[in-house]
Amino acid sequence: MRERLSMDKDWRFHLGDPVQAKESSHKAVYGHAKAGGSRGPAGIEWNDNEWDTVHLPHDWSYRQPLDRENGVPDFGYYPRGIGWYRKKFKLDPADKGKQLLLEFDGIATHATVYFNGSILERNFCGYTSFVVDITDRAYFGDQPNLLVVKIDATVSEGWWYEGAGIYRHVWLTKTAPVHIVHRGIWVSPIRQVAGRWLTNVETTMGNESEAAVEYQLISRVAQADGNILAEELTNGSCGAGQSAVITQDLPIEDPALWDVDAPHLYKLHSTLVVNGEEVDTTVTNYGYRTIRICSDTGFYLNDRPLKIKGTCNHQDHAGVGVALPDGIQEYRIQRLKDMGSNAYRCAHHNPTPELLEACDRLGMLVMDENRNFDSSREGLRQLGNMVTRDRNHPSVVFYSLFNEEPLQGTPIGRKMVKRMIRAVKKLDSTRPILGAMNGGVMEDEGTVDVTDIAGFNYMNGGYDKFREKHPNQPIIGSETVSAFSTRGNYISDNNRQIFDSYDREKASWGNSVRESWKTINTRDFVMGTFVWTGFDYRGEPTPYEWPSVSTHFGILDTCGFAKDSYYLYQAFWLDEPVLHIVGHWNWPGQEGQKVKIMAHTNCDEVALYLNDILIDRQPIDIYEQYEWDVAYEPGTLKMEGYQDGQLVKVSEIQTTDEAHTLRVETQKPVLAGDGRDAMAVNVYAVDGQGRFVPTEQSKVSFSMKGSGVILGVGNGDPNCHEPDRAEERSLFNGCCQLIVGSQAGEEDIVLTIEGNGLQPVSYVIPVQPAEEPPFVPSIDERYINNWLITQEIAEARPDPNVTIHPTDMNSWEKVDVSFGALQMLRGASGYVIYRNQAPVSDVEGSGRPYLWFHSISGDVEIYVDGRLQLKQFILWPESLEVPLQGVELKNQVTISVLIGITPDMYSPGIQGSVSIRTK
Structure with a gap:
């Protein structure tokens, strides 16, 4: 199996x-x-x-x-x-x-x-x-x-x-030799009428055996709880060395649909039977859902119009580079979901499978993007690889063939795209295809009108003009905004290479959050947006270079800490009341000076209070928001949000005392003790009353006991040069993060965090017993392979240390002793010599090295650099230890094994692996 x-x-x-x-x-x-x-x-x-x-x-x-x-x-x-x-x-x-x-x-x-x-x-x-x-x-x-x-x-x-x-x-x-081939299952549900669906399953089985087989394929549709809803059995035959494609349709009545708000998943259990025996089984997760695009009204999921509220993202995270544990993939998707996002663009490459699995579970639509714009054999291989790997994921709703390619508006690009589209449609015709274009959309011989969707990267003012020319072509903002902000910062400073957070700093080619969303949300024919970017990412430190080492584009920083724009998107994208104060209220020594305060809200009216005194009450245009210049006075700044005259939300910020200790928040309540689980642990500076201190920058250190390990640390500062593989990190504007991984075990993790002038904190992360997933263990032994053996059996005892001429490839034969005894030695009489060279100066361990023969028999003499180490008659094959006596431990020694053979010996010679060990 x-x-x-x-x-x-x-x-x-x-x-x-x-x-x-x-x-x-x-x-x-x-x-x-x-x-x-x-x-x-x-x-x-x-x-x-x-x-x-x-x-x-x-x-x-x-x-x-x-x-x-x-x-x-x-x-x-x-x-x-x-x-x-x-x-x-x-x-x-x-x-x-x-x-x-x-x-x-x-x-x-x-x-x-x-x-x-x-x-x-x-x-x-x-x-x-x-x-x-x-x-x-x-x-x-x-x-x-x-x-x-x-x-x-x-x-x-x-x-x-x-x-x-x-x-x-x-x-x-x-x-088994007869099996379901790698990526050999494709589940493509097809809606019929009146709630009826056909679960179209295409299964490819392979026969690597040396004879034709009669097989039976059993496919079963199961709910998440294991309840079987449908089953189909197909019989067939497959020749030796051949493959067969089996198509089945399993009817389902009124399945629970996969949706961004209710991501119902089903399982397809595929069983291959040969001669009455189950030889292979696989389980494929999938979902029932429909997607449709309309040039006038945009994107439809399950016949419901849905504005795409997406983000573009690279794949790195603070503390771990691009080597993200699976748990951090889930953390990142959940942070975006909590913001109100319903779509994720894999920019500019197809992602790790675990990210798509998280999107399936959490209900996040995905634009799956190809890395290389290439219609060559290699380019099509990479493109096909993406499609066959990802096409069972209900979250994947778009395929993007390229991003901002110079050939996108040319006849050459047009021919390339046509070939690439044919390659995709041959494997999956159910998803619309686009290219993310930063130009060339008005060219008649370009790529835009041969794709299913026109992808606009920026070009914020070009939607209407394009629609006039291509009224039947659906449009999406495949990349938008490119606004700059630095988390927790409210004064732009070129010298410090940081930006404020009032949605006014942006790249020359980009737009503010408000500009971009207004343009898209007020046009039904634009199906939505993918904002650049959901998270800050390492590299491309636009518009600055050193000391900036990561970007300022993110709605969240590299740790996933929210910037103020996160709450602006919540105001745009969530149905519930949102009211967020942009700014903090810790400005010691600046009493009386004006501080800019801004509302991010979906309320239609906001009242602003300082120390319970009304400053102002203003109607709010959701696309403009509102800001005030407030004279600083320590205390409490409060906002009240009103909807249709009713108070629906209150938010406040306070002047805090100095940081006293630290507050710890974990991504999830427990860590699985399976050696693979991981979680984000967020650390916040708080004062003696437990209030977050947004200006604290002190360094904190970490130590840990129990079944866990610190995988990395970060703080979201785009200009920070502290190492990510460390047990300390500076707070950046009050925050830092650890990535904690589990080790196989059940001992709860005790995390201790200390900082200069801060009260130490001890935090327990419960570890839930969990079985370690099956894995292939490694071994560290040094093996001696590629032995030479004399091709002819000598009648008289030869010199075991005879010199081999460097060009002699014919008197000696190379053999792999791990395959067992040589047939030519059985029943023979005479002598053979085995010869090899191996280093013994660098064998791991502190003891004296020795040779370990897994299996050897005969009249054995073993020499190292011409010195006899052992002489022993071994009738039956057995393991043998040979201490190296009087041998110089150097880079290369010559090992010679002389074996005397008689016809009555059962299995003479070296017939198992040979390794070097130490005692």
Whole structure:
């Protein structure tokens, strides 16, 4: 049956190309040209004992010191470079005959994947998931498998912080030879009439066995509680080495629809049966929903008009770079949902699968975006990869083929888009397609009128003109706003490279929040917006460069702390009353000076009070809002919001005392003790009365006990250069954040936070017992592979230390001893010599090294550098320890094993792996 195991734990990592001696001998060159012959860090004998041990997801870039001199502003001044990952693991002999797939969810950037000494895959996109079939090359039993990934992150695909490394999950999937193929399920519900739906299921099964098979495919539709609603059984046959596509329609009456407010999910259970035995099962999550676009009235979800209230987002987060734990994906989507957002643009690349799963669960529409505008074979492969991976997600409602491409308004771009659209429609014809364009929309021979939707990046004044020319073309603001603000700051300062928060600072090409939303919301034919951006992100520190290392565009900062514009969007996007005061009321020594105060509200009237004295009462235009200049006087500033003359909301800010201690808020109430869960822990400075102190900037330190670990820290300051991998962080305008990950265990986490002049706080994070998900453990033993053996059995005892000429590839044969005894030795009489070379100077451990033969028999003599180490007659195969006596521990020693053979020996020779260990 199918198994899916995590490969995330215990990789060896080396930053940069390891130093290795140049090998120019005929033996080295000849061997490297053979299957499994990779040498150096891609080879099994390479010593990685001094390499770091890391767990995935892993991003090495943000862990390096910032580099102003050599760094690139677009990348946030973080170095990238080259890195190597190695993982040694064993497979059970019971896995022989199974199909074995390695699935990489994402590697930044260009990756070369080696397996057991051979290159099996190269991947050229940092955002594309890909699969490596290791079925033919896997070892089983004692012999370890070696997976090596070399990553060249000097190559960039974007103009933002992209990270570097294996920054998403890696999986090992084991299936029977007859199985449902990878991504072989596509569920496409089709609405009929009167609440009736057909669950159209397309299943691709593969037969990697050596004979034709008769199969039975059973598909069952189940509710979230497991209740089976429909079932269909299909019989068929499939030839050896062939695949078959099975189409089924399962009728459903009145399913609960997936919607942004009620994201109901269903499960498809697929079971493949051969000769009465279940050989494979898979479970696919999906939902029932309809989408429709109209050039006059916009977007419809389940026949309900829905204005798209979306944000554009890159994929990094404070503390962890682009290597986000799954729990942080959920945290980010929930923060956007709480703001009133209903849509997420994956800018400018397809995301990690866990983000789409969070969008499915939480009810967030998704624009899934292709990274590279490319109609070549490689470009279409990347595009198809996105579609086949993501098409079962009900949250995905748009495919975007490109973003702001110079060819978007040209005949060449038109031909490219047509080819790309054909490729997508062949795989999924149910979702509309667009390109995110910053020009070229009025060109007759461009791309805009061959896509389903016209995507407008900015061009805020161009909607009406475009509609006059293309009245039947739906329009969406695929990227809008680009406003600047710095969280908790209310005075712009070019010297400090910070912005105020009154929705007036914006990029030259952009608009304020209010301008953009008014333009879009007052035009029914514009189906909605995707604001640049939901979160601040590393890199592209527009309009400044150093010391700014991240952007100012976000509605939330890099930690997910809300800026004031967050509440303006709530006023626009939520139905409930919203009333937020823009500003704080801590201005010591500035009594009598004017302080700008602004309302972000959807109330139609607001009254402003200072220390219970009415200052003003004003009607509010929702697209303009209102602001006051108020003479500062310590105390309480209060707003009252009225709707149709009725008081519906009150908000106030107070002058606080100095910070006294810290308040802790966690993303969720408990952490699962499964070794994979994670949560955001937000820390706020408060005074003695527990009131938030928005001006506190002191540094705080963290310590932790229990089943948890600090994965990273941040504070949302776009100009902060403190490391994210640390146990301390400065508060920025009163806030900072930890990312806490779980370790396998059940011990509650006790987090202690201290700061200069602040009362220490101890906070308990409950840990809920949870089973650790199945994973593939790593091993650290040093193995000696690629033995040579004399091709002919000598009648007379030969010199075991005979010299091998460097060009002699014919008197000796290369063998892999892990496969067991050589057939040619059984029933023979005479002598053979095994020969190998291995380093013993760098064996891990403090004791004396020894050779460990997993299985060996015969009249055995073992020599190291010509010195006899052991002489022993072994009738039956057994394991053997050989201490290295009188051997210089150096980079390379020569190991010779002379085996005397007689016809009555059951299984002579080395017939199992050989490793170097220490005692």
